[in-house]
Amino acid sequence: MTDVREIVEKIQGISNTDKTLVQKACTFAANVHKDHKRSTGEPYFNHLYETAKTLAELGMGPVTISAGFLHDSIEDVNVAPETIEKEFGSEIRFLVEGVTKLGKLHYTGARRYTENLRKLFVATSKDVRVLIIKLADRLQNMQTLSLLSKDKRDRIALETIEIYAPLAYRLGIRKINRELEDLAFPFVYPKEYEKVKKLLKQKSRDNFRHLEKFHKAVKRNLARDGITNIQTGFRIKGLYSLYRKLKRKEWDIDKIFDISALRIIVSSVEDCYRVLGSLHRVWRPLPGRIKDYVAMPKPNNYRGIHTTVFTGDGGILEVQIRTEEMHRKTEYGMHFEYKETAGLPRKAIASLSWVKRFFPSFILGNKDIHDRETSTIPDWIKTLGEYNQNTTANDSFVDDLKTDFFNDRVFVFTPQGDVIDLPTGSSAIDFAYAIHSDIGDRMSGVRINGKLVTLESVLENGDIVEIITRPTARPTPKWLDFAKTIIAKKHIRSALEKRKLGTWTNNPAQQH
Numbered sequence: 351m352t353d354v355r356e357i358v359e360k361i362q363g364i365s366n367t368d369k370t371l372v373q374k375a376c377t378f379a380a381n382v383h384k385d386h387k388r389s390t391g392e393p394y395f396n397h398l399y400e401t402a403k404t405l406a407e408l409g410m411g412p413v414t415i416s417a418g419f420l421h422d423s424i425e426d427v428n429v430a431p432e433t434i435e436k437e438f439g440s441e442i443r444f445l446v447e448g449v450t451k452l453g454k455l456h457y458t459g460a461r462r463y464t465e466n467l468r469k470l471f472v473a474t475s476k477d478v479r480v481l482i483i484k485l486a487d488r489l490q491n492m493q494t495l496s497l498l499s500k501d502k503r504d505r506i507a508l509e510t511i512e513i514y515a516p517l518a519y520r521l522g523i524r525k526i527n528r529e530l531e532d533l534a535f536p537f538v539y540p541k542e543y544e545k546v547k548k549l550l551k552q553k554s555r556d557n558f559r560h561l562e563k564f565h566k567a568v569k570r571n572l573a574r575d576g577i578t579n580i581q582t583g584f585r586i587k588g589l590y591s592l593y594r595k596l597k598r599k600e601w602d603i604d605k606i607f608d609i610s611a612l613r614i615i616v617s618s619v620e621d622c623y624r625v626l627g628s629l630h631r632v633w634r635p636l637p638g639r640i641k642d643y644v645a646m647p648k649p650n651n652y653r654g655i656h657t658t659v660f661t662g663d664g665g666i667l668e669v670q671i672r673t674e675e676m677h678r679k680t681e682y683g684m685h686f687e688y689k690e691t692a693g694l695p696r697k698a699i700a701s702l703s704w705v706k707r708f709f710p711s712f713i714l715g716n717k718d719i720h721d722r723e724t725s726t727i728p729d730w731i732k733t734l735g736e737y738n739q740n741t742t743a744n745d746s747f748v749d750d751l752k753t754d755f756f757n758d759r760v761f762v763f764t765p766q767g768d769v770i771d772l773p774t775g776s777s778a779i780d781f782a783y784a785i786h787s788d789i790g791d792r793m794s795g796v797r798i799n800g801k802l803v804t805l806e807s808v809l810e811n812g813d814i815v816e817i818i819t820r821p822t823a824r825p826t827p828k829w830l831d832f833a834k835t836i837i838a839k840k841h842i843r844s845a846l847e848k849r850k851l852g853t854w855t856n857n858p859a860q861q862h
């Protein structure tokens with residue numbers, strides 16, 4: 351087990367120095383955790399090995415994988431952070447300390463839980479790899495969850511479904527997102543889990559018959575159109591994802607068309623559209639269900655074309671068309687592009703440029719050069735890290751996170767066509783602050799889909815929102831009632847505060 355061959359062969363183009371680093375971390379971990387067992391009696395090292403392996407599968411580099419091996423060494427077996435730095439360098443120390451929970455004496459109960467979470471986000475806002483290690487760690491813990499006591503199990507499962515699974519989704523790591531959700535689902539909502547399972551069982555028998563027949567017909571049809579360089583397969587919707595959709599559709603499973611889908615993987619973007627054309631020529635598409643996420647990727651960077659067609663024998667099925675590259679990115683996130691080399695820490699972090707693609711460039715601002723390192727961190731992660739809770743009740747941090755980051759989102763547009771995603775129920779005020787605090791602070795009116803409406807208007811999916819500003823406009827306390835996001839509330843409070851103190855200025859250039 352202390353052989354890292356299986357792990358390093360997943361890293362493309364790895365150098366011998368990097369192989370040595372990963373091997374050293376593995377041996378070190380096996381050593382310091384030698385007498386450390388899980389509650390089942392299984393060697394603790396297995397957990398570390400599996401965590402490191404997941405990181406390699408996600409395409410992370412040798413530094414992150416090494417930190418994966420070491421991630422519990424400070425907390426569980428009292429290795430000094432200085433020792434990790436001496437043996438592996440300051441970058442790996444930073445990553446391991448970022449994943450390590452707070453010292454044992456600081457807080458208790460809910461307060462402790464909240465503080466741990468906050469510490470994780472602060473570290474993540476400096477280096478997103480901390481979160482990726484935490485997700486790999488959590489996935490492994492979830493796979494062995496049934497071995498824990500009921501209390502512990504339920505708490506971990508709940509935290510997973512409310513916080514870690516949505517974080518994986520927002521990072522675009524669909525594979526981990528789905529696995530975390532489906533592992534946690536039966537523990538968090540046992541009754542609902544049974545209900546969904548039963549519904550799915552009845553439905554999938556019919557479904558599968560259609561799918562098989564349709565699959566063959568599609569392949570024949572594509573071959574006739576000269577499209578042969580493809581891979582096809584089925585994907586079955588995750589149970590938790592199905593549960594969420596059932597709730598939205600009054601538990602009517604017949605209203606859900608993507609329980610199973612035919613997936614067609616092609617070799618180029620042009621072929622995506624050729625396949626779509628070839629399909630629609632034979633099978634009539636369901637109106638309103640053609641989604642071109644190739645031309646317009648989702649905010650978490652998902653790309654692919656979806657269509658739902660009548661199969662001709664009474665069935666309705668979804669087809670998903672993607673290139674191989676899109677497929678890999680959807681399952682594993684952007685991280686496989688990640689190049690890190692031991693000994694070049696800062697450069698490695700700066701190369702996290704893929705994170706920028708999470709958000710339209712104007713949201714991240716033009717901070718480049720001077721602030722290059724932190725500007726590669728998505729804003730939503732920065733907000734998590736900066737979120738300051740001095741006066742509010744203990745658990746409001748977690749509640750805010752839930753409503754702000756992890757609930758269902760609406761996708762709305764700027765007049766230029768950039769996508770902004772906000773929690774459902776957000777108002778034009780949230781939109782304005784999501785673009786820039788100056789725009790929020792000076793908002794005097796709003797047009798939604800070309801019509802002038804009130805500032806507190808709630809946004810709907812697909813709305814085109816245009817904010818009208820005036821230099822003398824100011825937030826009023828009433829705005830707090832209509833703001834849903836942490837970022838908007840934070841800016842409104844600080845603007846109101848400034849006004850009270852008389853430091854408000856009408857010159858945007860002087861605002862920071």
Ligand code: MN
Binds near residue numbers: 397422
């Ligand atoms: Mn762990």
